[in-house]
Amino acid sequence: MDTDQPTTVPDTRVDAVIGTSPERRHRSLLGLPVKLALLTLLAIATFVGGIAGFADYRLRDASSEQARNASLAAARDLASQLTESDFQAADKQFSRLLAERLEHARQEDTDIHRVALFARTGGTDIAGRAATPAGSGDSLRDIAQDAIRSGDEAAGSTGGSNTRVAFPITFSDGEAGAVVALEYSTADIAASSRAARTRLLLGALAGGSLLGAIVLLLLRRELFRPLEEMRRVMAQIRGGARGARIGWDRGDELGAVADDFDAMVAELEEAQAELGKYVNTDPLTGLLTRDAFTDRFSGELTRARREGYPIALLAIDIDDLEEFNRTHDRNAGDRVLADVGTVIGDCTRPTDACGRTGGDSFHVALVGADAAQAAVVIDRIRREIAQRVGIGPERTRVTCGFGVAEYPSHAVDQLALERRAAAACAHAQRDGRDRALAFGPSGGYVDAASLVPEDQRTADQPAGARELASTVHALARALDGIDPALGGGAHSQRVARYAVAVARDLGLSDSQLQELRSAAVLHDVGKVAVPPSILRMPDSELDERQRGALRYHAWVSRTMIAGAGLANVADVVFHIPENWDGTGYPERKREDAIPMASRVLRAAELLDDLTSGVAGRTPLDPFSAAGELKRLAGTELDPDIAVALARLVREEGLVNVDGADPSPGAGDVADAA
Secondary structure, three states, X not given: OHHHOOOOOOOOOHHHHOOOOHHHXXXXXXXXXXXXXXXXXXXXXXXXXXXXXXXXXXXXXXXXHHHHHHHHHHHHHHHXXXXXXXXXXXXXXXXXXXXXXXXXXXXXXXXXXXXXXXXXXXXXXXXXXXXXXXXXXXXXXXXXXXHHHHOOOEEEEOOOOEEEEEEEEEOOOOOEEEEEEEEEEOXXXXXXXXXXXXHHHHHHHHHHHHHHXXXXXXXXXXXXXXXXXXXXXXXXXXXXXXXXXXXXXXXXXXXXXXXXXXXXXXXXXXXXXXXXXXXXXXXXXXXXXXXXXHHHHHHXXXXXXXXXXXXXXXXXXXXXXXXXXXXXXXXXXXXXXXXXXXXXXHOOOOOOEEEEOOOOEEEEEEEXXXXXXXXXXXXXXXXXXXHHOEEOOOXXXXXXXXXXXXXXXXXXXXXXXXXXXXXXXXXXXXXXXXXXXXXXXXXXXXXXXHHOOHHHHHHHOOOOHHHHHHXXXXXXXXXXXXXXXXXXXXXXXXXXXXXXXXXXXXXXXXXXXXXXXXXXXXXXXXXXXOOHHHHHOOHXXXXXHHHHHHHHHHHHHHHHHHHOOOHHHHHHHHOOOOOOOOOOOOOOOOHHHOOHHHHXXXXXXXXXXXXXXXXXXXXXXXXXXXXXXHHOEOXXXXXXXXXXXXXXHHHHOOOOOOOOOOOOOXXXXXXXX
């Protein structure tokens, strides 16, 4: 019955789980346990044997009755030919005639072997008056005596093929005065009985065998096959197949057991799922634990190899989480982890695997995505983190480093993919904050954003972002020309040129140079919120209140630039006032915790301040300014950047002696905008 078939989830592991050992097969008979099958066959054999024995008994009895009746009929027919007077004559002539009549009757009926007539002479004595030539024999006399005494017909058997009977002849006094005794052949009846009994035996054997087979097959079909199906479903569940159910629709006890089993499995799966939330889910971020992610990623790679689709693996590390913990507290770091985990989960699909694989590390397996598509997801995550994640009342910005490795382009082994993605992420964090690197087509690392086609980048930007960015750039250029305190009219352009020159000398990539130009052009845009009188005062004359108002421009710059959709640039600009030794602001970061681009711009801006005489300073010649840069190396400035910039000033004439700076070129301005 179709309704008896379980509704199960196919699982290739079932055959390995179900016990199909040779021992189990050898202990079965027609699919049933040998003991049960033998007991069933024994019971059927006993039942069939009992019925056959009873039938054989009835056949024997019927055969005996038929032989008796046939013999009595012959004796009755012969007795009907005799009268009382036939036994009253005593002469020899009469006896001879009577004997001839008996012989004639025997010859007419060849089944009569012997025949004799007996007369009662007195009491119960029997006197033989005539007999067949074969003689009467004592056996006929005995049965005749029984008939005389009882006055009824009597019968006895001499064997399976002959029957002896005696039929009384009643005289006028109502008593049996004579008896006809004969031995009658019943061989045909016996042969017919034996044939019927043989047929009965063969029929019993055939019927018993058929009945046994039917009963065993019915047992297997109605009992053991359902049990085997139940065992198969149990093996599927034991092998890890979720959703496996028996699903029978039958009203018997097996159906009730199956229903109870399905209900039990459903409850166990619910309990397992609930337990899995604690075992496989990171309690802080809500993402998978490391082990759970590893298992999930392994399964996805197996399917990807079988079906031939790519998988992009993202390695994500939060930038400077330990610094957040030191500056604020560990609870703030936990909140950052939770918020970043939420953003990652919101920016990915249910089919993707997301896990927290370390203290501040995450891995994301983007199923069916390549490195370019992963870059789009990275950009989405970065923008969401910039908008939704911050620390403290001032909403200190949180950023992450990203690394991308693609299956099968970059590696085919799971461990190798994880290592490559982690290596790309580590390189991205060494390059600065909020960086994303992937393996390039020709080797090495490239900015992940460069892999995204232009039309996708435009489509993925927030509505109005490009227009807002253009407005902010225009405001920055206008500020350069409004107030000499903001740099003498070309401060931002000169800073951009110095920064790009030293960045090229240090080997930064083209994408980093592009970001550096934009940050240079926009780095002073937040000073619109600072009173010009404070901007014109030398640093030594500022009090704490005025110094705080001046430092406020970093927060304003970040807010304006990030709001224009330039989150990376906003972070670079925000950290320009940081010093290498940690004495700067706004977050007192130090050394490599400061983004690389921010360190470059810090040195480039100081060079322009030294050579242009901002805020009442006496302008220095390029050689003196280079010496000042080297003096500040290791305190305010990154030593490597300070030395490289000083060399460019002294050896390659980066700054004109007369202080007049050539036009930065339309290319730089256009690129920055």
